[in-house]
Amino acid sequence: MPEQLLYAMEVTLNGLMAGVMYSLVALGFVLIFKASGIFNYAQGVLALFAALTLVGFQNGQVPFAHLLNAVFGTNLHEFGWHLPAVVAIVLTAVVMVLLAILVERFVLKHLVNQEPIILFMATIGLAYFLEGLGDLMWGADIKTLDVGLPQGISETVESVTDGIFGYGFFIDNLDIVATVVAALLVISLTLFSQYTKYGRALRAVADDHQAALSVGISLRFIWVLVWSIAGIVALVAGIMWGTKSGVQFSLSLIALKALPVLMLGGFTSIPGAIVGGLIIGVGEKLFEFLVGPWIGGATENWFAYVLALLFLVFRPQGLFGEKIIERV
Amino acid sequence: MNEMNSDGYTTADGRRIGGVLMEMKNITLRFGGVAAITDISFDIREGEIRAIIGPNGAGKSSMLNVISGFYIPQEGEVWFKGYKRGPMKPYQVARLGIARTFQNIALFDGMSVLDNIMTGRLTMMKSGLLGQAIWWGPAQGEETEHREKVEKIIDFLEIQPIRKTPVGRLPYGLKKRVELARALAAEPKLLLLDEPMAGMNVEEKEDMSRFILDVNDEFGTTIALIEHDMGVVMDISDRVVVMDYGKKIGDGTPDEVRKNQAVIDAYLGVAHD
Numbered sequence: 001m002p003e004q005l006l007y008a009m010e011v012t013l014n015g016l017m018a019g020v021m022y023s024l025v026a027l028g029f030v031l032i033f034k035a036s037g038i039f040n041y042a043q044g045v046l047a048l049f050a051a052l053t054l055v056g057f058q059n060g061q062v063p064f065a066h067l068l069n070a071v072f073g074t075n076l077h078e079f080g081w082h083l084p085a086v087v088a089i090v091l092t093a094v095v096m097v098l099l100a101i102l103v104e105r106f107v108l109k110h111l112v113n114q115e116p117i118i119l120f121m122a123t124i125g126l127a128y129f130l131e132g133l134g135d136l137m138w139g140a141d142i143k144t145l146d147v148g149l150p151q152g153i154s155e156t157v158e159s160v161t162d163g164i165f166g167y168g169f170f171i172d173n174l175d176i177v178a179t180v181v182a183a184l185l186v187i188s189l190t191l192f193s194q195y196t197k198y199g200r201a202l203r204a205v206a207d208d209h210q211a212a213l214s215v216g217i218s219l220r221f222i223w224v225l226v227w228s229i230a231g232i233v234a235l236v237a238g239i240m241w242g243t244k245s246g247v248q249f250s251l252s253l254i255a256l257k258a259l260p261v262l263m264l265g266g267f268t269s270i271p272g273a274i275v276g277g278l279i280i281g282v283g284e285k286l287f288e289f290l291v292g293p294w295i296g297g298a299t300e301n302w303f304a305y306v307l308a309l310l311f312l313v314f315r316p317q318g319l320f321g322e323k324i325i326e327r328v
Numbered sequence: 329m330n331e332m333n334s335d336g337y338t339t340a341d342g343r344r345i346g347g348v349l350m351e352m353k354n355i356t357l358r359f360g361g362v363a364a365i366t367d368i369s370f371d372i373r374e375g376e377i378r379a380i381i382g383p384n385g386a387g388k389s390s391m392l393n394v395i396s397g398f399y400i401p402q403e404g405e406v407w408f409k410g411y412k413r414g415p416m417k418p419y420q421v422a423r424l425g426i427a428r429t430f431q432n433i434a435l436f437d438g439m440s441v442l443d444n445i446m447t448g449r450l451t452m453m454k455s456g457l458l459g460q461a462i463w464w465g466p467a468q469g470e471e472t473e474h475r476e477k478v479e480k481i482i483d484f485l486e487i488q489p490i491r492k493t494p495v496g497r498l499p500y501g502l503k504k505r506v507e508l509a510r511a512l513a514a515e516p517k518l519l520l521l522d523e524p525m526a527g528m529n530v531e532e533k534e535d536m537s538r539f540i541l542d543v544n545d546e547f548g549t550t551i552a553l554i555e556h557d558m559g560v561v562m563d564i565s566d567r568v569v570v571m572d573y574g575k576k577i578g579d580g581t582p583d584e585v586r587k588n589q590a591v592i593d594a595y596l597g598v599a600h601d
Binding site for chain 1: 396398417418419422427428434437439446447471511
């Protein structure tokens with residue numbers, strides 16, 4: 001096989017894996033949008049907050065240490081223990097559920113039946129609040145996250161492809177893990193929503209609030225449930241992105257990369273979030289590879305948004321979204 | 329109506345009607361300055377088919393929304409099964425055993441007929457979140473058990489051929505039937521039907537009347553329904569409340585109501601002075 005084609009294959013494969021990382025973020029958006037029609041601007045910050053909390057728990061950091069020290073003149077920094085990754089992850093998941101309960105209690109509950117734009121504004125406020133809270137609790141310095149996921153170039157893939165094609169593919173181990181985790185996440189979410197009573201209740205609320213109330217579903221409980229799930233999905237995204245590029249403020253900006261994914265896949269479709277992520281991932285890598293050299297490179301920064309723009313013009317509901325037809 | 333007393337009465341066709349299941353006492357409901365319902369009292373007895381009729385804008389739907397908890401009246405008391413009901417959310421009312429359908433059909437369009445009807449049993453499923461999430465223990469047997477009940481209702485309402493069809497694709501008449509099925513799946517003590525025959529042709533109306541009578545007969549479900557078309561309702565209901573401009577203008581058996589001068593005036597449009 002010609003070298004050029006093999007290289008294109010490797011780029012495509014890398015694109016697919018990068019796409020999975022985008023999908024992980026987009027998934028959180030879709031869950032909340034489906035159930036409540038809210039575009040949750042805070043989804044990226046949720047991932048940052050989850051990653052910060054996870055690192056904090058792992059390293060035994062004292063939450064609000066700076067604040068406590070400033071107020072009480074103490075000198076607290078660390079508890080002096082290191083929690084195993086699994087324990088820290090479970091604890092962080094619990095924090096995300098608590099956060100969901102607080103969000104419902106102090107924000108959503110008071111905005112029932114408000115216009116979507118009002119709820120959207122509320123999530124912007126929530127994003128800034130969480131960003132500040134994360135800094136205050138765990139400090140604003142850049143942290144490394146290591147929960148024991150394998151990193152670096154996979155030697156297995158390299159040697160296997162070398163054996164087949166005479167050309168070793170460079171694939172990051174972390175990307176392979178992310179792909180497996182994303183697949184498990186989507187399968188379990190699908191099973192949960194299709195075959196359990198809470199999943200059914202969730203779909204019911206997404207479809208029609210009044211009808212859901214009439215069969216005895218508590219909207220408040222469902223909102224807590226869906227924000228908890230979105231929080232846990234954010235935790236997974238936070239772990240993957242945090243391991244890849246460190247836990248810092250820019251982690252919350254991955255939400256911006258999820259936007260074109262949602263435009264492509266449609267805001268209401270879980271498979272759409274996956275396929276949209278893959279298309280963007282492959283698209284931007286291949287575009288950079290094929291067209292980049294002709295126009296001076298650095299196309300990855302804008303390719304996704306231009307693609308999203310084209311979709312908005314020709315297929316505004318996305319690939320899998322629901323077409324909205326207003327009856328006149 | 330013969331031998332009406334606190335223990336109930338016997339209908340002309342020999343059905344035994346029990347004691348008071350639900351009682352509305354001096355209900356007044358206002359939206360801002362506009363009174364939708366003014367000082368209305370009536371009761372619904374166990375096993376009865378009770379109709380609320382009246383011209384457009386009479387306040388019938390508002391009354392049904394008060395019973396099902398969607399509106400909370402400013403004045404008056406709602407009694408159910410002998411207890412006074414405090415202000416409740418609609419989902420809490422549903423859990424008491426009061427199921428309803430909607431005038432404009434509120435189904436879950438994206439879900440299949442079967443899934444829609446299964447949502448009717450949500451409140452009866454006991455297994456917890458964790459058990460459901462990992463699909464273990466009581467959760468498994470429970471799903472099968474509820475599926476069986478739902479299949480019985482599907483047979484009963486003769487909608488087997490469309491079990492797996494997404495509800496959004498069904499014609500109007502069938503949607504109404506699926507909505508009835510979902511309400512029945514909750515095995516309600518009291519079933520509220522908001523204009524079950526609105527927008528139907530004669531044949532569909534006859535089908536729906538038959539189903540309502542069958543439900544009442546087979547499951548002993550108490551039914552309260554709203555209609556503004558007098559014809560069909562008079563044939564199937566035991567007692568009728570007539571509303572006009574938010575006030576009660578008549579209450580009694582269909583025969584009594586038909587002879588009531590206020591009711592005749594309301595329907596024929598006599599000038600109010």
